[in-house]
Amino acid sequence: LLAALLALHALLGLLVLLFAAPLGRRGLLVGVIAPAATVAWAGWNAPSVLDGNTITQQIAWVPGLGLDIDLRLDAFSLLMVGLVSGIGALVFVYALRYFGPSTRGVGRLAGLLTLFAGAMLGLVLADNLLLLYACWELTSITSYLLIGQADEDPDARAAALQALLITSAGGLAMLGGFVLLGQQAGTFQLSLLLADPPSGALVSVALVLVLLGAFTKSAQVPFHSWLPAAMVAPTPISAYLHSAAMVKAGVYLIARLAPVFAIIGFWQPLVVSVGLLTMIVGGLRALRPHDLKQLLAFGTISQLGFLVVLFGIGQPAATAAGCALLVAHALFKAALFMVVGIIDHQAGTRDIRALPTLGAGWTPTKVVAAIAAASMAGLPPLAGFLAKESAYEALLDGSLAERFVLTGIVAGSILTVAYSLRLVWGAFGTTPTSPQVSMAVARAATPPPPATLFLAPAGALAALTVLLGVAPQLFTELVDAGAGALDDGTAADLSLWHGFTVALLLSAVTVLAGSLLFLVRRRVEPLQARLGPRWSASRVYESLVRGLPRVADAVTGFVQPGSLPVYAAVILSVAAVVPLTGLVLGSWWSGWPALVGPLASVPIAALLIGGAVAAATAARRFTAALLLGSVGYGMALLFVLQGAPDLALTQAAIETLSIVLFLLVLRQLPDRFERRASGRSTAWRLVVSAMVGLLVFGFALAMSGARTARPVSEEMVERALPEAAGRNVVNVILVDFRGLDTLGEITVLVVAAVGATAVARAGRRTSRDVVEEVAE
């Protein structure tokens, strides 16, 4: 049934896309069926899966490449399915109110959103590395289209492209890593690979490549710049793709691989340091923007870094804490995005400085936002508190390195508290922080509060946050099963009260220090502005994007100078030098062949040599073409002499045709060759020609004496009549034994004919234009 759910997503998504215009906003109602069905199905199977069973399904796709549709639902995947489809379904409902009935392109958005939900579902269910990669890229592409929803806005297009370029560049690296891993393990099936992990230097390389993909997708420093830019997307998209679902893909992959691969190569130092850096940089940056969505985006980056650290360590307790944070984060961050979207929708701005005071009727919204933000800050009795506490707990008993990591996490969490406060204060505070606000307050009365259905999805998420917080047993069971699917040794123990422990002390320090940081924010702001980075990741990205065409330009300008003599010289020199070195180094000499052969070949040879010399020295192009033709006919005569009438016939026919075509083209060129003034260029031409001549001569000698095996032609001659019913071996080879080659060759002929015609017509049109211009 797993595959059927994926098919349902694809089918509904395409259907909605097909009828996007007539459906409009109703497309969301059609699309929501797919994630809702998934949630229902997952809920039905949850008890058995949480007990440690797995549901698998296999469909052969391209078995020769190890590419099968292997689907597997274990408890960790179930957690992810809950996030992907559960929050997905809520986002559909939310979007129904977010978009007005007349908003342009909502039908298209609904279809793409459904397709994205399907791709993401496939990603977390895939048990085959290649299938996982395919779904991974599908989410990148749908994300690209969804970010660029407002396609007439250049900013949206640029942001969409940035997200696509960064994530798919990482994705390509990841594909390389997957192929290496699969080659080393002998299987692309994830569960088999993890059960019997490969090792060796190549595996370390593969893991770094895979991590590149995970880092780009989960917006880790220094690849994070696309996520804040992607905030131009409509808020439902941001709430779903850029907080709950897609950016978790990298975290998901790290979580899957870490228990087995964390000890190999650079994994632990690399993942943990990148994660920590991301957590701190994201937290710091979240203290700066005035745009609520930007603030949330940097907060998401910071939390993703936290998740990467926890999962990346690969230690059972940390993995369990990671699972808890994964769930908690998805709940509070999606709710916060939805609330910010509501504010934006109702008040028309999400700038902290311009936001009017939200008064009467806004209390439910404020409660939801406060719960979600408190969970983000890690206040009891909410899910976020349990998750953060268990993270502290997991790292406390560890080695020195883990204590160091703990310090970083505490610092990051302090920042999280500070920006959580900033968010709530900025959205709902009444204290004017700049003259603009008092103006805005004066201008606008309280904006209309949101409809119940608009707030309901965020409310549901906030309710879940509270539920998991006050019922730690339930949360523990979920997390235990999820982490157990990743690593056997895990035992989560989430509870609100552990007694007076160091972890509790750290939690208290975190909250106090964070609040303090928020209180002294006026002092911090100028400091931060001064410390602000000279260069940012997005600036690096921009210069890369601008630099690439310039480099391409320079390279193309160098290798394509547009001079025919240069092209010819390069091609001929390469063709001469490479085999010539082989000839010089190899031992192939088998003595001179007979000098003359049949007597009749003497006058033919004279004709050939004379014709060639005359063609090379002729002053008129016309003469040179005719002389070249005489050389060709001479070759045909030689073929006749050697008993190859077939070859001779072809050679003569080709020669005739080429002379005619030569003459056709030569009419467009000056009658005489231009005088070659430079002696250096003449010398260069002589050298290249001499090399080619030497090569052909030496090669003919070498080939005639070098044969040691039975010639393949004998076999062809034997097989021609019985197998292909033909006596003309040459023709049998052309149309039967090597028929595919011939098919390729005539395709080339067709392409050449079309190309030549196009070039000739283009040239002619300009010349006619010139004539017309002159006439005027």
Place this chain on the structure above:
Amino acid sequence: VSRSLILDTTVRVTYRSVLVLSVYLLFAGHNQPGGGFVGGLVAAAGIALRYVAGGIDEVRSTSPVRPWTVLGTGLALATATAVLPLLIGGDVLESAKLQWDAPLLGPISTTSVLAFDTGVYLVVVGLALMLFEAFGDEWDLAPLREGDDE
């Protein structure tokens, strides 16, 4: 400028024979010197003769269909012959021997690759037609003729 009567007449007579020869080469190719490629080249040489006699208009009058149609038909025919065996469960380009006892003529045997060879023939002829179309001029514009006036 006037066309040379002798050249015109000679070309008309020769052209037909050349075409017959080219078709003969195509059919004989499997067992004797010849084949689709050579046959096509010979036909193209015949077309070149027509061009020399009367410019591009004369070339256009040789074929009821346009050059690209000939070219495309040839490629399509060759590809179809290559792919057809796949559809009926064989290998790419697998050939079959056909035999037919024709009345009066006696047994005629050929193979299915004749269709493939015909495709090659058509592509070569089409190529020649295309090139004359691309680079050729009308007869009275052809600079080659200018020498005759002097």
